[in-house]
């Protein structure tokens with residue numbers, strides 16, 4: 001077998017790396033100077049190691065096949081670009097370490113197709129396990145908190161919360177917050193002051209529980225004010241915000257709202273929230289969550305610029321690919337075909353730019369029917385997962401995340417973290433070539 005090599009270029013003179021197959025051919029001579037293969041784990045140490053930095057280049061010999069990686073390394077006086085460089089290096093290194101003889105990572109010239117490669121976590125997951133380090137090792141870009149704004153705002157003030165945020169910063173992981181928010185954005189005690197701010201049920205009664213009346217100016221004013229407060233307390237480092245309505249709960253049936261679907265009402269709320277957040281973060285974007293009672297697109301309300309589609313097919317199954325249209329989910333009256341039609345209709349309505357798939361491939365809580373005493377291992381199916389990514393990529397979706405709720409210290413001690421590594425590998429294998437996504441195998 002012909003020996004081959006990995007190449008990590010790390011020029012720190014401000015010039016763009018010349019790493020490529022050509023560069024490797026030009027520099028074949030120094031490769032031959034290495035008399036024996038070097039352990040791939042050395043790659044992990046190359047980034048922060050001053051001696052290796054001064055050496056400018058790290059050449060490693062491994063058997064079997066050629067793969068070329070490199071890190072674009074701009075001037076060190078630009079913290080953002082340096083952070084990108086560090087992330088790129090560590091991501092490539094971690095992929096190589098995870099899969100040394102069949103590398104899936106893209107070469108330098110390929111832009112990652114999936115711009116968001118994320119996992120959504122609950123507080124206990126973040127408290128009990130070093131998720132930022134795990135995300136880095138798996139090559140992920142993003143970790144998001146969950147479930148409500150008040151819960152996460154309290155968490156980030158704790159020592160564990162600060163440790164989580166510091167870890168994400170250290171490892172170059174973006175932090176987002178995917179939150180069922182309306183219970184916090186419109187505090188329920190306002191009902192005693194003005195019931196018209198709250199939703200009307202099918203019996204014509206204003207009720208305190210869940211959501212709001214989107215035709216109440218007073219309600220939307222309170223929502224906007226609190227959205228700004230929570231956006232300050234829980235900034236999204238990517239600029240992508242997620243303030244959802246209450247979890248699959250009904251919207252208002254008052255005489256004014258009745259003419260609007262739950263999706264249209266949700267979009268009225270979202271447009272107002274985005275406008276409020278943009279007062280403090282001009283480039284902020286906000287998700288419209290298509291999910292359960294908001295599965296179909298709106299018909300009357302148009303999204304303001306900056307609203308993007310987030311599609312969460314919670315009813316689907318995971319033992320067969322999502323593209324299998326006749327597969328029945330939960331409830332059994334919903335098929336994959338029904339969900340896919342809704343996805344396509346939403347993409348048509350909101351556009352594919354910034355669209356995000358919110359998946360459940362790693363959601364222990366869902367696989368355990370949200371019952372701790374029935375906690376189960378993730379039934380990971382790599383073929384299904386990869387086929388699902390093919391499906392999303394073919395529709396132009398470039399942001400993918402999954403719930404990873406209940407993957408905490410107990411879970412990892414019992415079953416290990418392998419699905420997270422497989423998840424990162426699957427996402428990393430995609431790159432953008434000439435305007436279209438291409439899997440690298």
Ligand SMILES: [Zn+2]
Pocket residue numbers: 199200212213214215216252253254255256257258
């Ligand atoms: Zn109403």
